[in-house]
Amino acid sequence: MFTSVDVSWPGSVHDSRIWRNPQTRSQLINKANLVLLGDDGYAIGPCLMTPFRNPTPGAEINYNKLLKQKRVIIECCFGQLKRRFPILQYVCRVKLENVPKIIIACIVLHNVAKILGDADFDLVEQDPDEDEGNHENGELPLRQLGQQIRRKYYNK
Template sequence: MNYNKLVKQKRVIIERCFGQMKCRFHILQYVCRIKLENVPKIIIACIVLHNVAKSLGDPDFELVEQDPDEDEGNHENDELPLRQLGQQINKKKLEYYNK
């Protein structure tokens, strides 16, 4: 495998990770009004929290395009599974930090 092809493959993985972090941490999406000296600390904190979330099995945040022809039916029942998922995630986080 040549060098350029290898770099291209790895770049896709890294860009996907950046996309996930930008969806998870909105501070990374927009211009921040913070001191420049604090920017590296915020980025590192986001990376660490992202890795903790992934180790706890938190679902990845990816940009998903919704099909415009998709039925916009009743989504009231969608809230319950999301709430249960959130409770499971919080439970895993507590277990992780109380080890």
């Protein structure tokens, strides 16, 4: 579920620019026990953890792996949202001033669907040609085995 959304910035603005905005940053810095996870496009700060650049073997590499594992969660949430509402994947052909309203509406409906237990979009996105694999040379069974393994690790 999405708990905080800001649609007041145009899509071409980089996330790190939004983070540098004093109003955005101050709202989050003043929260106790809050740590945000960022990618290497951000500068590290008291409540913004970023990966090590050129990590040394051991703890720094392990930290980077853990950070990446946790950050992928939000990417999966965006993927679910876009699968549920394809208008968010493609060109939105409406007046520019209506785009933020559409985004908020999609997020609210997504959260309602989650609350109501709509599991249709909780699954790993399946390839459109999943059942049309090449049956020659045993490729279909190998593909199915690969998909099973991928689902096993995705659902951990």
